[in-house]
Amino acid sequence: MSKNVEIAIIQNMKFKDMVRARNRFAMWLSIIILFIYFLFIGIASFYPQLLAQTMGDRVLTVGMPMAALVIIISWLITGIYIYITNQHFDRIKEELKREYQYE
Amino acid sequence: MNKFLLLAIMIVSSSQTQAATNSPLNWTAISMFATVVFITLIITWRAARQTHSKEDFYTAGNSISARQNGLAIAGDYMSASTLLGVSSMVFFKGYDGFIYVTGFFVCWPILTFVMAERLRNLGKYTFADIVSYRLDPAKTRILATSGSLIVVCCYLLLQMVGAGQLIKLLFGIDYKIAVMLVGCLMLIYVMFGGMLATTWIQIVKAVLLLFGGTVLTFLCLRYFNFSLDNLAAAAVKNHNLGQKVLEPGPMLSNPINALSTSIGLIFGLAGLPHILMRFFTVSNSKDARKSVFYASGYIGYFFILVCILGFAAISVIGTNPAFYVDGILGGELIGGSNMVAIHLAGALGGNVLLGFLSAVAFATILAVVAGLTLAGASAISHDLFQKVIKKGSATEKQEMAVSRFAVVGLGIVAIACGILFEKMNIAFLMGLTFGIAASANFPVLFLAMYWKDLTTRGAIWGGFTGIISAIVFVAMSPTVWVGVFGYEHAIFPYDNPALFSMPLAFIVSCLVSLMDRSERAAIDRAGFEQQVVRSELGAQQSDLEKVPVH
Numbered sequence: 001m002s003k004n005v006e007i008a009i010i011q012n013m014k015f016k017d018m019v020r021a022r023n024r025f026a027m028w029l030s031i032i033i034l035f036i037y038f039l040f041i042g043i044a045s046f047y048p049q050l051l052a053q054t055m056g057d058r059v060l061t062v063g064m065p066m067a068a069l070v071i072i073i074s075w076l077i078t079g080i081y082i083y084i085t086n087q088h089f090d091r092i093k094e095e096l097k098r099e100y101q102y103e
Numbered sequence: 104m105n106k107f108l109l110l111a112i113m114i115v116s117s118s119q120t121q122a123a124t125n126s127p128l129n130w131t132a133i134s135m136f137a138t139v140v141f142i143t144l145i146i147t148w149r150a151a152r153q154t155h156s157k158e159d160f161y162t163a164g165n166s167i168s169a170r171q172n173g174l175a176i177a178g179d180y181m182s183a184s185t186l187l188g189v190s191s192m193v194f195f196k197g198y199d200g201f202i203y204v205t206g207f208f209v210c211w212p213i214l215t216f217v218m219a220e221r222l223r224n225l226g227k228y229t230f231a232d233i234v235s236y237r238l239d240p241a242k243t244r245i246l247a248t249s250g251s252l253i254v255v256c257c258y259l260l261l262q263m264v265g266a267g268q269l270i271k272l273l274f275g276i277d278y279k280i281a282v283m284l285v286g287c288l289m290l291i292y293v294m295f296g297g298m299l300a301t302t303w304i305q306i307v308k309a310v311l312l313l314f315g316g317t318v319l320t321f322l323c324l325r326y327f328n329f330s331l332d333n334l335a336a337a338a339v340k341n342h343n344l345g346q347k348v349l350e351p352g353p354m355l356s357n358p359i360n361a362l363s364t365s366i367g368l369i370f371g372l373a374g375l376p377h378i379l380m381r382f383f384t385v386s387n388s389k390d391a392r393k394s395v396f397y398a399s400g401y402i403g404y405f406f407i408l409v410c411i412l413g414f415a416a417i418s419v420i421g422t423n424p425a426f427y428v429d430g431i432l433g434g435e436l437i438g439g440s441n442m443v444a445i446h447l448a449g450a451l452g453g454n455v456l457l458g459f460l461s462a463v464a465f466a467t468i469l470a471v472v473a474g475l476t477l478a479g480a481s482a483i484s485h486d487l488f489q490k491v492i493k494k495g496s497a498t499e500k501q502e503m504a505v506s507r508f509a510v511v512g513l514g515i516v517a518i519a520c521g522i523l524f525e526k527m528n529i530a531f532l533m534g535l536t537f538g539i540a541a542s543a544n545f546p547v548l549f550l551a552m553y554w555k556d557l558t559t560r561g562a563i564w565g566g567f568t569g570i571i572s573a574i575v576f577v578a579m580s581p582t583v584w585v586g587v588f589g590y591e592h593a594i595f596p597y598d599n600p601a602l603f604s605m606p607l608a609f610i611v612s613c614l615v616s617l618m619d620r621s622e623r624a625a626i627d628r629a630g631f632e633q634q635v636v637r638s639e640l641g642a643q644q645s646d647l648e649k650v651p652v653h
Binding site: 006007009010015018019022023026027029030033034036037038040041042044045046048051052058059060061063064067068070071072074075077078079081082085086090093096097102 | 198201202204205206208209211212213215216217220331332335336339346349350351352355356358361362365369389392393395396399400403406407410553632633635636637639640
């Protein structure tokens with residue numbers, strides 16, 4: 001019984017589209033995070049003078065808030081992921097579950 | 104149980120008297136330390152009364168909420184080395200320490216996007232459940248268990264040696280007694296309290312750690328009149344690097360080494376069994392997802408705090424001869440280079456904060472060690488004993504008994520190795536742990552989740568290629584080849600193997616899978632679509648135990 005349900009769900013276009021969209025969504029967010037991080041590491045390795053600039057007449061270098069920003073931005077992107085997954089993908093999943101009485 | 108409690112109390116009280124004779128000043132620290140131990144034992148006692156089934160033991164009966172699990176995950180990740188190691192790295196190397204920390208952080212979003220929900224939906228007790236979902240269960244579980252156990256043992260050994268040295272410093276207890284104390288307490292927690300106790304100890308410790316870090320950072324900022332610029336200016340003035348302390352430095356002079364370390368950190372996280380098992384303690388995938396969000400919030404906040412502490416310490420500790428051996432500024436710190444945060448607490452918060460932070464550091468070690476041991480024990484009892492040796496026919500009682508034996512076994516190994524390796528340079532274990540996690544556990548787990556054509560043979564070949572290549576590369580790296588074996592030049596120039604061993608594992612897995620024409624391979628591929636349904640929608644209640652294709 002349950003196997004039939006699962007096979008039926010696999011064939012469902014709504015499910016297929018949802019999985020594809022979700023994978024693509026997760027992939028793009030991962031790429032964005034990795035891009036931000038490796039950009040930061042790349043600048044620190046190859047153009048350290050960019051991060052070594054001081055901010056105006058302060059002693060603090062640009063690099064300090066940058067490192068903190070890498071952490072904060074990647075956390076915020078996690079938040080975006082969770083918001084969109086809760087709002088969008090979870091709703092489709094709930095519909096599918098109800099449709100196939102998959103509990 | 105009472106016997107063990109008594110034993111623990113005896114050890115604690117005997118260590119108290121000893122510490123008192125060594126350094127009478129530590130009484131505040133010791134009373135706080137005793138309080139922490141007392142609290143954890145009460146947690147264990149209460150958890151033990153609720154731990155009956157193997158669900159309780161492995162996953163706390165899925166009873167942990169997202170918020171609690173977030174704290175527990177953060178607790179698992181914020182080991183003593185985060186507080187002590189990172190703050191002293193910033194203290195000595197300045198900005199490079201901060202760069203290093205970002206690598207420790209960005210792995211969390213990736214784990215959330217790629218793994219968190221699927222782990223929860225496909226797995227029950229260990230990450231091997233996911234790998235073996237459609238692949239040959241016995242073979243892939245052997246692979247997953249090998250990967251888990253090597254990672255757990257290396258990490259455990261690192262923690263034990265660190266714990267022994269730290270406790271010796273903080274409380275003046277003898278190294279061997281310190282290692283045994285940690286080992287025995289951890290045994291009590293895990294054996295009696297299982298996942299429930301381990302999780303709650305982790306939560307308590309995470310809260311204490313965040314609280315202690317916040318208080319200390321507040322005191323630091325007050326010291327500099329709440330101006331980060333004052334703090335930075337003072338650091339520049341007092342550090343021997345001068346302005347360079349705020350700039351990228353020599354750590355990144357070898358970009359490939361830096362890249363390999365980053366890759367190891369980022370993907371290694373997704374292969375650490377004690378982190379992965381945390382996803383099985385919540386009740387559904389939504390909570391799994393949310394708990395990483397909470398966890399990474401706490402972790403990011405704490406990392407930024409610790410970096411501020413490191414920079415503040417440059418001026419507070421670095422200018423005060425009282426913290427240096429023989430009062431020589433710039434010489435050796437009293438108690439060793441890892442004591443920066445502890446000295447800072449003493450300097451700004453007096454004996455009370457010093458004692459508090461020491462006790463928190465101790466609780467941190469205990470909690471992380473307990474988590475590791477539980478991960479190792481469930482790999483042995485659930486994967487190796489129940490699924491591989493008994494083919495799923497062992498009773499719950501037998502499995503529980505084996506898991507407790509495994510806990511004792513791991514505890515004894517941890518204590519013995521901890522004592523044995525006291526004087527050894529074991530820094531290479533860090534690279535090895537993350538190297539194997541990133542090149543054996545992660546590729547197999549990732550391909551099993553996302554790639555239709557992965558077959559049993561491909562997973563086995565790829566996984567073992569990852570394990571072996573990581574070990575070989577680490578053995579030929581500067582830390583081992585030069586540092587341990589004493590040769591002049593390292594064959595493999597980088598300390599972390601992940602940049603090379605992880606792609607190697609992926610390539611071998613893919614090639615072998617694609618060439619695999621066996622009967623098993625057809626079954627493996629046929630199971631994928633059904634696995635996708637379950638990884639998205641979760642298991643059906645009636646279907647929890649049943650694995651569809653074997």
